[in-house]
Amino acid sequence: MNLRTIRNDQTAVTVCPEVGSSICSMRYHLNGKWVDIMRPTTQEAMAAKDPGAFSSFHLMPYSNRIENGILHFRGKTYPLFRNNADGHAIHGVVRDMPWKVRSEDGQQLKVGLDSREQENVNWPWPFSCGMTFRLDGNVFTIRFCIRNEGSEVMPVGFGTHPYFSRKLTEQDDRVLVKLPVKGLYPGNTPIPTGKWIPVPRELDFSEERILREDRLVDNCFRAVDGSVMVQWPGSGVAMTMEADPVFENLILYTPPGKPFFAIEPVTNCNNGFNMAESGVDDTGTICLRPGEEAAGNIRITIRENR
Numbered sequence: 001m002n003l004r005t006i007r008n009d010q011t012a013v014t015v016c017p018e019v020g021s022s023i024c025s026m027r028y029h030l031n032g033k034w035v036d037i038m039r040p041t042t043q044e045a046m047a048a049k050d051p052g053a054f055s056s057f058h059l060m061p062y063s064n065r066i067e068n069g070i071l072h073f074r075g076k077t078y079p080l081f082r083n084n085a086d087g088h089a090i091h092g093v094v095r096d097m098p099w100k101v102r103s104e105d106g107q108q109l110k111v112g113l114d115s116r117e118q119e120n121v122n123w124p125w126p127f128s129c130g131m132t133f134r135l136d137g138n139v140f141t142i143r144f145c146i147r148n149e150g151s152e153v154m155p156v157g158f159g160t161h162p163y164f165s166r167k168l169t170e171q172d173d174r175v176l177v178k179l180p181v182k183g184l185y186p187g188n189t190p191i192p193t194g195k196w197i198p199v200p201r202e203l204d205f206s207e208e209r210i211l212r213e214d215r216l217v218d219n220c221f222r223a224v225d226g227s228v229m230v231q232w233p234g235s236g237v238a239m240t241m242e243a244d245p246v247f248e249n250l251i252l253y254t255p256p257g258k259p260f261f262a263i264e265p266v267t268n269c270n271n272g273f274n275m276a277e278s279g280v281d282d283t284g285t286i287c288l289r290p291g292e293e294a295a296g297n298i299r300i301t302i303r304e305n306r
Helices: 042-050 273-279
Strands: 005-007 012-017 022-030 033-036 058-059 070-073 076-079 100-104 110-114 127-137 140-148 155-156 159-165 176-178 181-184 219-222 227-232 239-241 249-254 260-266 285-286 293-304
Touching: 005 100, 005 110, 005 127, 005 273, 012 127, 022 070, 022 293, 070 273, 140 155, 140 159, 140 285, 227 260, 285 293
Parallel strands: none
Antiparallel strands: 005 012, 012 022, 022 033, 022 058, 058 159, 070 076, 100 110, 110 127, 127 140, 140 293, 155 285, 159 260, 176 227, 181 219, 219 249, 227 239, 239 293, 249 260
């Protein structure tokens, strides 16, 4: 498998263009050793080309789920292949596709994809998209861009799905998290039952709190301007993740008993396109006319607390 790595003396990121340009690893040089900021991808996951088991995969042309694989848009109904055990279409269509490397050097990698060059694309409209991965010292930036290549207006969304390590070193016994959020999408499943509501106290990460290992959280939040903050006090490492305003939503996923958690900056909320079609506002749905583009940056910064 042809992996591509960008690296400096502080940070190293490895990408697999062949499998959705998913991230295989993000590592930081701490006290003379490399530690995994994102959960490392196993050889078995790479051999199986399973993006869901990588360190991070990317979400285009929508984030999270479309209920029952049925997309409603501008008075029309579009059936999609249901690719998840819960009966929904999930996580866009590009994470399984091979991307082309457009350019690279030691600090930057540019990749692109055109859906018109792919087979059996699970999306009604043609589109092209690109990502740029860049390192500047201890700052890792991903730039997303998607373009409507068709002759009709189409809904789009995008984001990324990084899995972060709960422990960087053996000294870590807890993780602290703070999220820039102002709302929570209601419902007992990943499909919201309506517009976002004020965040209930038990899920309010707008103030720093310990990320419990024994509790499942799988919720979509309405984001505000600000930074995700994660701290590993035992290792003395802190991370901030900043997203451009186009990323109006944020998903937190914490599977109990697992050595990782996910914090996902995304443009649209779960099932956002269908919610918008039914009259719910503020879902993060973007509508692109033919030839239009949408883009945004996510920046991850790693620092040591000395």
